[in-house]
Amino acid sequence: MVSDSISAVPIPSAANTKNPGKKKRTNRSAKLKQYKIDARREQWLSQGVVKSKGCKDGVDDDVVHAPPPSVNHGKHSLEPLNTRREGEEDDGLIHHDSDSESPTNCPAGVLCGNDSGTNFTGSSSGGSSSSSSSSSSGGCCSGNITEEEGEEEEEEGEDDDDGCLDDWEAMADALAADDKHENPCSDSPPVVLPREGSNLESPNSKPESSRLVPWGSGSSRAWRADDAFRPQSLPNLSKQHSMPNPDRRCVGGVPWARVSTPSSCPICCEDLDLTDTSFLPCFCGFRLCLFCHKRILEEDGRCPGCRKPYECEPVETEASVHGGSLTLRLARSCSMIERS
Amino acid sequence: MIDFARVQKELVECSKDSEGSGIKVSQKSDDLVQLIGTIPGPIGTPYDGGTFQIDITLPEGYPFEPPKMQFKTKVWHPNISSQSGAICLDILKDQWSPALTLKTALLSVQALLSAPQPDDPQDAVVAQQYLKDYQTFVSTARYWTESFAKTSTRGIEDKVQKLVEMGFPEAQVRNILEAVGGDENLALERLL
Numbered sequence: 001m002v003s004d005s006i007s008a009v010p011i012p013s014a015a016n017t018k019n020p021g022k023k024k025r026t027n028r029s030a031k032l033k034q035y036k037i038d039a040r041r042e043q044w045l046s047q048g049v050v051k052s053k054g055c056k057d058g059v060d061d062d063v064v065h066a067p068p069p070s071v072n073h074g075k076h077s078l079e080p081l082n083t084r085r086e087g088e089e090d091d092g093l094i095h096h097d098s099d100s101e102s103p104t105n106c107p108a109g110v111l112c113g114n115d116s117g118t119n120f121t122g123s124s125s126g127g128s129s130s131s132s133s134s135s136s137s138g139g140c141c142s143g144n145i146t147e148e149e150g151e152e153e154e155e156e157g158e159d160d161d162d163g164c165l166d167d168w169e170a171m172a173d174a175l176a177a178d179d180k181h182e183n184p185c186s187d188s189p190p191v192v193l194p195r196e197g198s199n200l201e202s203p204n205s206k207p208e209s210s211r212l213v214p215w216g217s218g219s220s221r222a223w224r225a226d227d228a229f230r231p232q233s234l235p236n237l238s239k240q241h242s243m244p245n246p247d248r249r250c251v252g253g254v255p256w257a258r259v260s261t262p263s264s265c266p267i268c269c270e271d272l273d274l275t276d277t278s279f280l281p282c283f284c285g286f287r288l289c290l291f292c293h294k295r296i297l298e299e300d301g302r303c304p305g306c307r308k309p310y311e312c313e314p315v316e317t318e319a320s321v322h323g324g325s326l327t328l329r330l331a332r333s334c335s336m337i338e339r340s
Numbered sequence: 341m342i343d344f345a346r347v348q349k350e351l352v353e354c355s356k357d358s359e360g361s362g363i364k365v366s367q368k369s370d371d372l373v374q375l376i377g378t379i380p381g382p383i384g385t386p387y388d389g390g391t392f393q394i395d396i397t398l399p400e401g402y403p404f405e406p407p408k409m410q411f412k413t414k415v416w417h418p419n420i421s422s423q424s425g426a427i428c429l430d431i432l433k434d435q436w437s438p439a440l441t442l443k444t445a446l447l448s449v450q451a452l453l454s455a456p457q458p459d460d461p462q463d464a465v466v467a468q469q470y471l472k473d474y475q476t477f478v479s480t481a482r483y484w485t486e487s488f489a490k491t492s493t494r495g496i497e498d499k500v501q502k503l504v505e506m507g508f509p510e511a512q513v514r515n516i517l518e519a520v521g522g523d524e525n526l527a528l529e530r531l532l
Contacts (some may be wrong), residue, residue, distance in 0.1 A: 267404075267439065271346050286439065299404060304438045304439035307435070
C-alpha cells in the first residue's frame with residue numbers, strides 16, 4: 001500500500017513540475033484573454049485550496065455530501081467506495097491510488113478528474129475511479145470517510161491531513177495545468193471542469209464545503225448568474241445592465257474608478273466585451289480593453305489614466321503570487337514523496 | 341495603423357461642443373491623417389481675440405503616439421517657435437497618454453498660451469524678451485495676434501492704410517502699430 005502511494009502520487013506531481021514552465025509559456029504566447037481567464041481561475045482555485053483546510057474540521061458534515069454521486073450513479077459509486085474503504089486505511093494518498101490502480105492509464109488521476117463528468121459513464125472502472133477522483137479533487141479528502149468508519153479512522157485521518165492537503169493541491173494544480181493544456185481556446189471555465197457533484201448543492205451544506213462544490217458542479221448546466229460560486233471572471237450578461245457594480249470598482253478611489261465603467265474602450269473606442277469590463281489593470285481604476293492594454297505593455301508600459309508604469313497589475317500579480325505559493329507548497333510535497 | 345474609428349469619434353465629439361470650448365478640429369484631407377485644429381486665444385492674454393490654427397498630423401501609432409501639432413498661425417510665445425510654429429509641450433511628447441484626445445491636447449495648447457514657460461523655451465528670442473522686457477513681449481505678442489490671428493478683422497494692412505491716408509509716413513505707422521500691438525487708437529495717439 002505504501003508502495004502504491006509512492007507510485008501513484010508522482011503522477012500528478014510530475015504534471016506539477018511541468019506546470020510552471022507551461023504557465024510561463026502560456027503567459028507569453030497565449031492570447032491575453034485566455035491568459036486572464038487562466039489567471040483568474042488559478043486564483044480562484046487557490047482560494048479553494050485555502051478553503052479546503054477549513055473543510056477538514058467539518059468531517060461529519062461533509063460526509064453527507066462529499067462522496068458526490070450523480071443521481072444515476074449514486075448507489076453504484078458509493079458502494080465500491082465503501083467496500084474499498086473497509087479494506088484500506090483511509091488516507092488521502094491511498095485514495096488516489098485507487099484512481100491510478102484503475103485500468104485507465106494516467107495522467108489519469110488528473111485526466112479522470114477533469115473528464116469524468118463526460119466520459120466515466122462508459123466503463124465500470126471509470127465509475128469507481130471517477131467517483132473517488134471527483135471527491136478527492138473536489139477538495140475534501142476527509143470528506144470521503146464514510147459515516148460508519150469516520151469515527152474509527154478519525155485519528156489516522158488527522159495524521160494524514162497534511163499529506164491529504166498537499167495531494168489535493170497537487171491535484172488542483174494539475175487540474176489547472178491540464179485545463180490549460182487541453183483547452184487552450186476554451187472561453188468558458190465551467191465547462192472545462194465538469195464533474196458529477198452538481199446535484200449536491202444542497203441548501204443545508206456548510207459554506208466551507210459548499211465553496212468547493214463549483215468545481216464539481218456544472219456538469220450538465222452552465223453557471224447561473226446568481227450562483228454564489230460563479231467565478232467572477234465569467235462573462236455576466238446581466239452585469240451590463242446592472243452597472244454600476246460598486247464592489248468591483250472601489251479599488252482605486254480615483255475619478256476613473258468612480259465613473260461608471262465605460263461601455264467602450266477609451267483608447268480604441270471599441271465596445272468593451274464582458275472580459276474587458278472585469279479587467280482592472282491599474283490601481284488607479286482606469287479601464288481599457290485587453291488589446292489596447294497589450295499594445296501599451298509592448299510600447300510605453302504606462303497606464304493611460306495615471307501615467308504610472310503598469311508593473312503592478314492587481315489581477316495578474318495576485319494570480320502569480322498564488323500560483324507561486326502553490327508551486328512552493330507542491331514542491332515541498334514532492335520532495336517528501338521522493339524521500340519516502 | 342491609425343485607429344480611424346477613434347479619430348472619427350473624436351471629430352464628432354469635438355464638433356458637438358465646439359460652441360462652448362471654441363475648439364474645432366476639421367479635416368484637411370480625406371484620409372483623416374491631416375487635420376486642422378482651431379483654438380481661440382485665451383481671454384486676458386495678448387492672444388485674446390485671435391483665432392489660432394494648428395496643423396495636426398496623426399502618426400501611424402495614434403492614439404498610442406502623440407499627434408504632431410504645429411502652429412499654422414504665426415504666434416509670439418516663448419514655447420512656440422516664431423519661425424516654424426513648433427510647440428514645446430510635454431503632453432505632445434513624452435507625457436502623451438492614449439487617454440488624451442485631440443481636443444484635450446488642443447485645450448492644453450490653449451492653456452500654454454495663457455501660461456508661458458520661459459524656462460523651457462522653444463523660441464529663445466521670445467523667451468529672453470519675456471524674461472527681460474515683459475512689456476515689449478506683451479506688445480509684440482498682441483501685435484502678432486492682431487496681424488496674423490485675427491481673420492475676422494481685415495488685419496494690420498487695413499490699419500496701416502488708414503493711418504497713411506491720415507497723412508502719416510508708412511514706415512512710422514508700421515513701427516508704432518507694432519509697438520502698441522496693433523491697436524489702431526493707441527497708434528494714433530502716439531502719432532499725434
